[in-house]
Amino acid sequence: MGGCGGGDCEYELVFNDDDDVSKWPRWLRPLLQTSFFSQCKLHAAAHKSECNMFCLDCVNGPLCSLCLNFHKDHRSIQIRRSSYHDVIRVCEIQKYLDITGVQTYIINSAKIVFLNQRPQPRPGKGVTNTCRVCDRSLLDSFAFCSLGCKIVGMSNNFQKKMGKEIEGSDSEESMNGTSRYKQMIRNKIQSFTPSTPPQTTSMMNYRSAKRRKGVPHRAPTGGLIMEYY
Template sequence: MGAGVQNEEDNNYPPWLIPLLNESFFVQCKSHSDSHKSECNMYCLDCANGPLCSLCLHHHHHNNHRHIQIRRSSYHDVIRVSEIQKHLDISSVQTYVINSAKVVFLNKRPQHRPVKGVTNACEVCDRNLLDSFRFCSLGCKIAGTSKDLILSEKKRFVNSFTPSTPPLTAAGLRAAKRRKGIPHRAPMGGVMIEH
């Protein structure tokens, strides 16, 4: 592990980590809204001043700063293991392979129903995990390894992070409940088939 990598036993996480977990990514940049590269999916670890688009990252004095790129997987924020492990110990967080890249989730994801027969679950949110992992996301790891929080506070703490999936609005709820109507055949009266 490189310089500045934190170990979970010392519970001394870098100052940029909790602000990172609380951010909402993939919003349009206010400074570069006219550009097609205006999606805020970058984060400067040295400034920790919110999400940046790629243009902000290169134009606003971040050239010599450490930065990471946040990606999306099914509406959830992820980061490549190759990027984050340079700055943070992620050894107990479950990794996933998405688009041929190993990633970790920033925050917990909803689990709609428990799966029977699972032998290992996240210590904070009870999400199903492979046997060698303790946490499903970076947010759960922070909550789970904090020496200052008891279990009930840990669950409340991890719920305070920004959810990756935007909540359903009234219009989104209507669209989600909408069902296809009864199919109607086209009228066949005007069609004549000749041999």
């Protein structure tokens, strides 16, 4: 399965049954799973060989502008970038797909939508509406932050886990893992650090005899042990 273009997806775009398949055009899932903006292998020597186009009829991966010469009379769309995430202009995608409920943004005087979700640790203070799938902050009139979240959120088998349960589980697991790692480091340090033998009476008397009154002594330099967490 391909990665989500321009972002780190925390869900898989899987159609679970026939009803889910019939909801969307066959090119939508491949589009959201395609990685764009790589150099075209067929036109690498050309000046403009960046793959930022997609043919909805052929569904054969990312294309550069020169590749479109082989897709005349086909439906094609252009993918753009915003903050390292893939976006598409509303005026292009709404010709072929119902984007109702997906939040739109204005970038470079054009209205766009994001293809896939963008990770957000937690909603900001005062936020009253979030994405039904990934909990990203939204305006009140929208339900999803991206096209990918809309597919997942409208799936017949979609069940959203409670955010507190997920956060608590991840936090507990992370803390346990950190504690185990710290203990492992301590054990390794102790195994390589020789233990200090107990001082006997003869050793203490010998040290006292060696000392001369009035002569200052500098403290011995000890070993420095650093722990990395």
